[in-house]
Amino acid sequence: MRQPLDKWLKSGTPWVWLNAGAVAISVIMVIGLLALIAVRGLGHFWPASIVEAQIQAPNGNTSLLIGEIVDTEEVSAAQLRSAGIELPESATFVDRHLVKIGNRDVYGSDFSWVLDRNIVERTYPENLIAIERREWGNFYGYLLAVKEAGVTVAEQNAGENRIWDEFQARIERALTIHEAIYQIEKHEIGSINYALERLRLKQRRLELEGKDTPENLAELDAERQSYQQEYHALEARLADLNKEFNRDSFVAQVQDGRTTEIYFSKVVRAYQPNAMGLGGKFAFYGAKLWEFLSDEPREANTEGGIFPAIFGTVMMVLLMSVMVTPFGVVAAVYLREYAKQGFITRVIRIAVNNLAGVPSIVYGVFGLGFFVYFLGGHMDDLFFPEALPAPTFGTPGLMWASLTLALLTVPVVIVATEEGLARIPRTVREGSLALGATKAETLWRVVLPMASPAMMTGVILAVARAAGEVAPLMLVGVVKLAPSLPLDGNYPFIHLDQKFMHLGFHIYDVGFQSPNVEAARPLVYATALLLVVIIALLNLSAIAIRNHLREKYKALES
Incomplete structure (x- = not known):
């Protein structure tokens, strides 16, 4: 009995099954995390x-609560009693609901905990409205009247359909005006301000170089006056649009019976979820998801979209890849093909491997001190x-963040490229040299193309690490909210x-700096999922290029 067991253990079969089980558990955990x-x-x-x-209430009084139930949890009765809440002696655990009541401008907080046992009755009236606003979060309540320049044009008692149709029409009008105002402020006036700033810097440069002659200054003044005329015209148009923008308002009632008047200029969208069918809910879901991917954030990043963050992440990773690839490849080629293999080369390889284990925040401090303060300061003095x-x-800024992450990931590219160069048979090099090619030609036309899949492996690993780094970026360029994208229509x-x-x-x-944690929590999950998807897409793109190169040069390897 012992011999078959020893033979089975020595065959390695248990370790194969153990490894397979560990891989299966890891895959299940990853899939479970992504699903959550x-x-x-x-x-x-x-x-x-x-x-x-x-x-x-415990005293027998009743009150009305309107909102969305966003979470339900079971808490111990002892914990609630310690907080001063009266419960029967027989109660051990009690369900409580986290309700998003909105109306933060009215109540000061837009979330409230409610014990399930205190809820006497639940209804879902179809005429309850939810309104997404540019400030103060969501509004929940009943629509009472629509006003134009202070005059009521539609009321609740005049017919529900009529007031809702009028309400939606006014929202569409306000959104159209808001888009026009945004285009003027963000693009047209922004471009003029950028051009005026460039003229100011140009004039200052002329003064420093002693070329501020009357002719040169007159040319600049003429160009400046042209821009200022455009600016005044846009300013007048903007004033008219703002006047129209703040014309309409509506009156709504909140859960405690109070009424409030809100201008349509503060509204992003309004809907009646209780009256929606399945098709309407899917359409709403698609619109919200697209807004999340394509719009700018608002309400301290707890509402709106995250397009600037998506754009900044992808652009930084692409710039980092462009910077790290040639530097890592050149270093690997020198170490493998040209450097004398001795003690110094071994020390350099050990140092490169150790660099991969340096905490990322150290790279951030180095990037701040060397790239930003030293190189950046001297560039400002010179140029x-x-x-x-x-x-x-x-x-x-963006360049220093990309360079810092390139420095952080360059050991990965060096190691991967060196391993690829080491796998190329020596006979390939000797055959190229025997045919009359120089060492440089052999390297450029034979060795590097065959090692390109290994280079892409290094780039894939570099992208996977760099895209998820946060600590060094906090020191060298990333901000909570960027007013404009690093790529636009203004020179350069x-x-x-x-x-x-x-x-x-x-x-x-x-997740950790938001003033409204409960409202921000779902966006943390959504943004984390999007970051994983973007990293996966970047890696899949690099893998596709690597596989193409591998198939292209497979014949040479054989």
């Missing part, structure tokens, strides 16, 4: 029903003296000196 993130994050955009509940003392590149079009938003930092900021 997806359910918590993507479920946030579904239009939840609004409940109208009668709440009975941008007219802007001083305001820094141009002597401040954290790509602004490497600008600060940017990043999905990893956005998760940290929303």
Whole structure:
């Protein structure tokens, strides 16, 4: 009996099954984590029903509660009694609901905990409305009247359909005006301000170089006056639009019977979830999901979209890849093909391997001190003296963040490229040299193409690490909210000196720095899922390129 068991153990079969089980458990855990993130994050955009509940207080009085039930948990009765809540002696555990009541401008808080045993009655009236606002979060209540310039044009008692149709029409009008105002402020006036600033810097440069002649200044003044005329015309148009924007308002009633008047200029969208069919809910879900992917954040990043963070993450990773690939490949080629293999080379390889284990925040400190303050400060002195003392590149920005992450990930590219070069048979090199090619030609036309799949493996690993890094970026360029994208229509079009938003930092900021934690929690899950998807897409793109290169040069390897 012992011999078969020893033979079975020595065959290695148990270890194969043990490894298979460990891999299976890891895969299940990863899939479970992604499923949890997806359910918590993507479920946030579904239009939840609004409940109208009668709440009975311990003294017997009842009150009305309107809102969305966003979470339910079971708590011990002892914990509630210690908080001063009266419960029967027989109660051990009690269900309580977290209700999003909105109306933060009225109540000061838009979430409330309610014990399930205190809910006397629940109803879901179809005429309850939910309104997403640009400030103060959601509004829940009943629509009473619509006003135009202070005059009532539709009331609840005039017919529900009529007031709702009028209400939606006024929202569409306000959104159209808001888009026009946004285009003027963000793009047209923004471009003029950018051009005026460039003229100011140009004039300052002329003064520093002693070329501020009357002719040169007159040319600048003429150009400046042209821009100012355009600016005044846009300013007048903007004033008219703002007047129209703040014309209409509506009156609504909240859960305690109070009424409030809200301007349509504060409204993003309004809907009646209790009256929606399944098709309407799917349409609403698609609109909310698209807004999340394509819009800018609002309400301290707890509402709206995260497009600037998506754009900043992808652009930084692409710039980092462009910077790290040639540097890592050149270093690996030198170490493998040209450097004398001795003690110094071994020490360099050990140092490269050790660099991969340095904490990322150390790279952030180095990037801040060397790239930002040293290189950036000297660049400002040499190339941008007219802007001083305001820094141009002597401040954290996109370029320094990309360089810092390139430095962080370059050991991975070096190691992967060296391994690829080492796998190329020596006979291939000797055959190329025997045919009359020089060592440089052999390297460029034979060795590097065959090692390109290994290079892409290094880039894949670098992208996977860099895209999720947060700590160094907090020091060298990432911000909570960037007023503009680093890529726009203003010369030089790509602004490497600008600060940017990043999905990893956005998760940290929303999850741990938000003033409204309960409202921000679903967005943390949604943003985390999106970051995983973006990293996966970037990696899959690099893998596809690597596989193509591998198939292309497979014949040479054989």
